[in-house]
Amino acid sequence: MRQPKRNIPWLVLLLAGILLLSACGGNNENNQNSAQGGGDGQAVAEYTLEKDGGEVVKVTQEEFDQFKGMKKVNDPYFEQRAALSETFEEDLLKQYVAVKILESQTSAEEMDQLKKEADEAYATITEQLNANEQLKEQWNSLLESNGLSEEEYKQYMLLQNNAITQLEKSITEDEMKKQYEERIAADPYAYLTSASVSHILITAGDTRTSDEALELAEEVKQKLDDGGDFAALAQQYSEDPGSKDNGGSYVDADINQWDADFRKAVLELPVGQISDPVETQFGYHIIRVDKRDVPTFEDASVQEIVKGELVEKKFQDFLANDLGSYLKEIDLPEE
Structure with a gap:
């Protein structure tokens, strides 16, 4: 299923599972609990929202399980990837922590706009599902089997757009041009759609x-x-x-x-x-x-693809080089 707004392939795989518990209609107390780690339960990770300091935020096992449930909904190869990597659970948990850190950098104004986009995107998805009863039943069954609701999935879309927005802020036009030129040099049809x-x-x-x-x-x-x-x-x-x-x-x-x-x-x-x-x-x-016309850099659709590639690079760079300054502990239960 395609996602209408900010449809970047890496994010469909990477952020599928971000679940903002407080945004499902709870009160302010619930919202505060979510911001501080998702409520009661065993902590599987601890991190701060500022580099090398600040209040410690906990990720509970329940919160992480919800992340994995959404991940399974969006990634048909989830089980295969898990089987092939000995560090799959830890890598997934690090991704979740990284996105929560990015979430904390969102302004109220940005959040309002992103929520509007998420609502519009899910309305489009709902329209598509309502036009195909079989597809709608399969989608609802997939959500139910992973213990998720439509509202929770909408919150995932909000968080998806949220993370993209934060990572896009540091992308310059010069970076985009360089990315385009390098890809075209390696494959003249890299951006042909x-x-x-x-x-x-x-x-x-x-x-x-x-x-x-x-x-x-x-x-x-x-x-x-x-x-x-x-x-x-x-x-x-x-x-x-x-x-x-x-x-x-x-x-x-x-x-x-x-x-x-x-x-x-x-x-x-x-x-x-x-x-x-x-x-x-x-x-x-x-x-x-x-x-078969190769699109130029000036093509708006090409720029969106290029920007998506750079977002992925920047996220991987954040995981490799910056996350350690925020992450305090990972304590996943032994299998």
Whole structure:
């Protein structure tokens, strides 16, 4: 499920689980308890909100468990990641502490704006869920199985935006330009998100084996090499219902929604050249790239992506170089 506001992939994985207990409609006393570690229970970590000093804040086991519950909701590979890392629990706890420190730096004015964004974002999610009853049931079941409510998830979105806002403050335009240039130098299509292509799909199935599908695809490719009209041949042979009646064409399509093998071919094929049959999970494609413009740094969508990459870098830098000045103790129970 996509998150409408400030949708930065690292944060979906990293902050999925931040749960502001007091923001679920409690009174001021509850809010104060949350700010000081989430209420009663065994402390699994202690930290301060100022470097090398200040009042000690405790993270309870209950609070950390809620973090993990939200993490599981947003990360389908949570269990696999946990199994592969001996320090997974400790790393997760450090991430939580880091985000709570960032939260403490938010002004009242910033919080008001971020809360508005979180409300708007969840309203969009709710609209999407209400349009698909099956998806809505799956989402509600996922929340329930992890002991979470919709209101708590909304608070996670608030905290997600909160952390991004604090990390973005130190990003300069020069840093963004440098990041863009380095990525483009390593991969000219690093920031390409859309392209216009035409293709003819030949599928295998009940009436045609894979070998027969390949043979037919090669015959169609030969017709194109002999001067055949791509649009006409697409209408005659293509078995992609989404494009065959449009000459096999997709205009300014999101390349990140495509099959990985199809996407790879589109990125590697010279513009205007017709490919040999390309195999994907759907069958064999004959592809022509009609347009593939690399977006410039001035493109607003590119700047959002670049900013997201720098936010991730800055968070990892905070974990590696700054967190130790705030973190006093970690005391996770032995398994």
